[in-house]
Amino acid sequence: MTIVLASDQTAVAPSQGQIIRDVLLGRLQRGEIGLEDRLVDTAIAAEFGVSRMPARDALKRLVHEGYLEATTRGFMLPRVTHNEILEIFDLRRLLEPRAVALVAQSMKPAELTALEGTIGDARGATRAGDTELVFKASERFRNGWIAAVPNVSLRQAIQRYMTQVQAVRMLTFRDPVNHPLIVDGNTRLFDAFANRDAVAASDHILRFIYEGERAYLNAVKAEAEEAQQAAKSA
Amino acid sequence: MTIVLASDQTAVAPSQGQIIRDVLLGRLQRGEIGLEDRLVDTAIAAEFGVSRMPARDALKRLVHEGYLEATTRGFMLPRVTHNEILEIFDLRRLLEPRAVALVAQSMKPAELTALEGTIGDARGATRAGDTELVFKASERFRNGWIAAVPNVSLRQAIQRYMTQVQAVRMLTFRDPVNHPLIVDGNTRLFDAFANRDAVAASDHILRFIYEGERAYLNAVKAEAEEAQQAAKSA
DNA sequence: CCAGTCAAAATCGTATACGGATGTCGCCGA
DNA sequence: TCGGCGACATCCGTATACGATTTTGACTGG
Numbered sequence: 001m002t003i004v005l006a007s008d009q010t011a012v013a014p015s016q017g018q019i020i021r022d023v024l025l026g027r028l029q030r031g032e033i034g035l036e037d038r039l040v041d042t043a044i045a046a047e048f049g050v051s052r053m054p055a056r057d058a059l060k061r062l063v064h065e066g067y068l069e070a071t072t073r074g075f076m077l078p079r080v081t082h083n084e085i086l087e088i089f090d091l092r093r094l095l096e097p098r099a100v101a102l103v104a105q106s107m108k109p110a111e112l113t114a115l116e117g118t119i120g121d122a123r124g125a126t127r128a129g130d131t132e133l134v135f136k137a138s139e140r141f142r143n144g145w146i147a148a149v150p151n152v153s154l155r156q157a158i159q160r161y162m163t164q165v166q167a168v169r170m171l172t173f174r175d176p177v178n179h180p181l182i183v184d185g186n187t188r189l190f191d192a193f194a195n196r197d198a199v200a201a202s203d204h205i206l207r208f209i210y211e212g213e214r215a216y217l218n219a220v221k222a223e224a225e226e227a228q229q230a231a232k233s234a
Numbered sequence: 235m236t237i238v239l240a241s242d243q244t245a246v247a248p249s250q251g252q253i254i255r256d257v258l259l260g261r262l263q264r265g266e267i268g269l270e271d272r273l274v275d276t277a278i279a280a281e282f283g284v285s286r287m288p289a290r291d292a293l294k295r296l297v298h299e300g301y302l303e304a305t306t307r308g309f310m311l312p313r314v315t316h317n318e319i320l321e322i323f324d325l326r327r328l329l330e331p332r333a334v335a336l337v338a339q340s341m342k343p344a345e346l347t348a349l350e351g352t353i354g355d356a357r358g359a360t361r362a363g364d365t366e367l368v369f370k371a372s373e374r375f376r377n378g379w380i381a382a383v384p385n386v387s388l389r390q391a392i393q394r395y396m397t398q399v400q401a402v403r404m405l406t407f408r409d410p411v412n413h414p415l416i417v418d419g420n421t422r423l424f425d426a427f428a429n430r431d432a433v434a435a436s437d438h439i440l441r442f443i444y445e446g447e448r449a450y451l452n453a454v455k456a457e458a459e460e461a462q463q464a465a466k467s468a
Numbered sequence: 469c470c471a472g473t474c475a476a477a478a479t480c481g482t483a484t485a486c487g488g489a490t491g492t493c494g495c496c497g498a
Numbered sequence: 499t500c501g502g503c504g505a506c507a508t509c510c511g512t513a514t515a516c517g518a519t520t521t522t523g524a525c526t527g528g
Contacts (some may be wrong), residue, residue, distance in 0.1 A: 015511060040479070051513045056480085057294070064298055072520060073479065087387040094328050094388075153321040154328075157391050249481060274509065285483045290510085306490055307509065470528090477522075484515080492507075498500090 006227050016050050017057030023048075023059055028067050028077075028163060033169060038074035071146045080164050082220065088168075089213045090163045093206060095158055099149045099206045100189065101198035106150045112194060115144045119190050134179050135170070141186050145193070172215040174220070181211055240251045257282075258292055260313075262301050265399065270306030283340060292418050301397050315400050316454065322395045322402075323447045324400030327440060329392055334439045335425065335432035340384045348379045353424050356417045362402070369407050375399070375420050382434065406449040409456070415445055 014022075020060075024134070027033050044055035059075045069078040111138040118141040125133030132194040172178050185208040192201035248256075261267050278289035280338070293309045303312035313329040352375040359367030380396075383389040390452035406412050419442040 017511085040478075052513055053514095057511095059293075060291070061298060064295060070480095082385060087385045090328075090332075090385055091387050091391060094332055094497095095325075095391075098328055100325075116424055151321045153318060153325050153395060157325060157394065160391065160394070161387060169428075251481085276509075286510095287482055287484095291481095304510090471526100472522105472528100473526085475522105475524085479509090480517105480519080482516085482518100484513100486513080488508085489510080490508085492505105494503105494505090496501105496503085498502100 004178070009121060012195060015057075016048070016054035017061070020044060020048055020050075020054055021058035021061050024062060025067060026047075028062070029166065033077060035077050038048065038071075038076055039068065040074045046085065066141065066160060073091050082166055085164065085168055085216065086213075088164050089209060089216075090159075092165070092209050095154060096205045097202035099146065099151070099158060100152075100192070100201040102150050103145050103148045104193050104196055104198040104201040107145075107148050107193050108195075111144065111148050115141060115190055115193065119183075119187055119194055129176070131173060131176065131179070134183065135173050138182050138186060139166070139169075145189070167215050168212070168222050171219050172212065174214070175219060178215045183217070185211065248286035249291075250282070251295070252280050254278060254284075255295050256287055256290035257358065258296060259299075259301060260279040263402070264395075267311065269311050272305075272310055273302065274308045286402065291314075291370070299397075300394065308380040313405045314401055319398065319402055319450065320447075323443060323450075325395065326399070326443050330439045330443065333385070333388055333392060333437035334379065336384050336388075337379050338427050338430055338435040341360050341379075341382050341427050343428075345382050347436050349375060349424055349427065352378060353417075353421055356420060360413050360417050363410070365407060365413070368413050369404070372420060373403075373417050375424070379423070402446070405452060405453050406446065408456070409453060411447070411451045415449070419445065 024033075024039070026192060033039070039059060041052045041055040041059055042057065045052045048055065054075065059068065060070075063070050063075060063153055064077065069077045118137050120204075122137035122141065123135055146158055175184075185204065188204045189201060189208065192204055258273070267273070272294060275286045275289040275293055278293065279286045282289065283334065293302060294304075297304050297309060299351060302309045352371045356368055356371035356375065359371055380389060380392055383392065407416075422438045423442065424436055426432075427428065
């Protein structure tokens with residue numbers, strides 16, 4: 001897999017700010033930055049051995065990309081509202097069926113093989129009951145097919161809300177009941193890719209998104225009940 | 235109309251960079267910056283009476299928003315490729331039918347009245363043959379309904395590609411044949427809004443986008459033939 | 469012991485400065 | 499006269515520094 005930049009083909013010399021931004025984005029996407037963490041430019045600068053400017057640059061860019069939120073005291077993860085999450089499910093239903101259809105028609109054997117590996121990993125991890133690994137494998141599967149979306153604008157539109165999806169995903173993953181649903185959904189999607197069946201891919205992802213929404217709503221309900229129980233017992 | 239910021243409710247003190255960015259964006263959207271113009275941070279800084287930092291900040295933000303392109307020698311208008319334009323038409327067909335359907339169901343009387351004004355302006359300008367005014371009115375119509383999209387995430391996804399749409403629109407507007415098509419399309423869409431007819435709104439915008447794509451392809455073909463003519467006569 | 473006030477720390481936004489890369493222009497030779 | 503080469507100008511990225519604002523924490527008075 002070659003490194004592909006956002007909009008250009010020749011990467012002469014990525015600036016420090018760019019490098020830092022990429023590293024931070026990786027951490028954000030891997031969930032290494034918690035809701036309570038505050039990212040401060042001076043700290044980032046010290047870590048990377050540069051001045052505040054490239055660090056600030058990276059932070060401001062991440063804010064603009066929607067990955068962070070600027071506060072009066074450092075940069076933090078944006079607080080995603082319940083409503084926003086429902087909006088994003090709606091948006092996903094518009095974009096992703098077409099995206100996977102295009103992928104099904106254009107996927108190269110090498111990409112297919114890479115995806116197959118993540119499916120196997122997820123299956124193994126589910127049997128072993130390793131939540132963390134199921135999560136990682138499913139994330140790699142998703143990132144894999146998104147990277148294969150041939151319509152660049154469509155791909156970028158999908159990637160915009162990836163962090164929020166990631167957050168929701170982390171919530172629903174806490175209930176192991178959802179693990180087989182996710183693995184099965186991914187498997188069906190993969191089979192559609194392998195068969196170059198664009199229609200099946202669309203149908204599967206749509207069903208998958210609806211299932212994800214239901215799982216999210218269940219998780220929210222469970223959390224609310226839990227809070228109520230705690231309040232009652234106190 | 236109250237001033238609503240991108241993501242927050244309280245505007246304590248917009249930074250210089252923010253102000254400059256807004257001013258430059260206005261110029262870009264009004265077409266005051268040509269394809270050959272190079273925006274340089276020192277010049278911007280001098281114009282606004284600040285240092286390079288806020289100017290650079292504004293420029294980099296505009297780059298990230300897709301309004302500008304960073305070169306080794308200043309910031310310029312991005313060169314949108316033919317392929318990218320076709321991709322965006324595809325994306326529009328996915329997002330905008332749903333968006334206008336939601337608008338049709340949720341539009342407030344005040345917003346409707348504002349849109350009605352732009353329709354009237356466009357009709358008048360078409361009769362008068364004033365390309366510039368038709369363009370402006372149609373732009374205000376589009377911005378008007380986009381602002382009324384209740385799903386914030388969906389709205390932002392649409393706004394992301396607005397500059398590119400704007401560029402294409404400017405190209406197709408050069409042929410007055412397209413003016414009545416545009417005005418009629420907007421009128422049909424407006425009627426659907428007025429009748430709260432979500433289905434009709436979806437259908438109209440979809441047809442409108444297809445017409446837009448055809449007009450774009452015709453404009454490209456016409457341009458190519460023109461270039462050929464010029465080459466032959468030379 | 470608690471509340472109010474004020475000072476200090478933290479952090480952001482901006483200013484100024486320097487080095488490096490890249491494009492441009494003029495000069496020189498064929 | 500035209501092409502190649504080198505010095506200069508331009509502009510970007512980054513470093514360092516300073517003032518403003520907001521939060522935190524301690525100190526004092528009730």
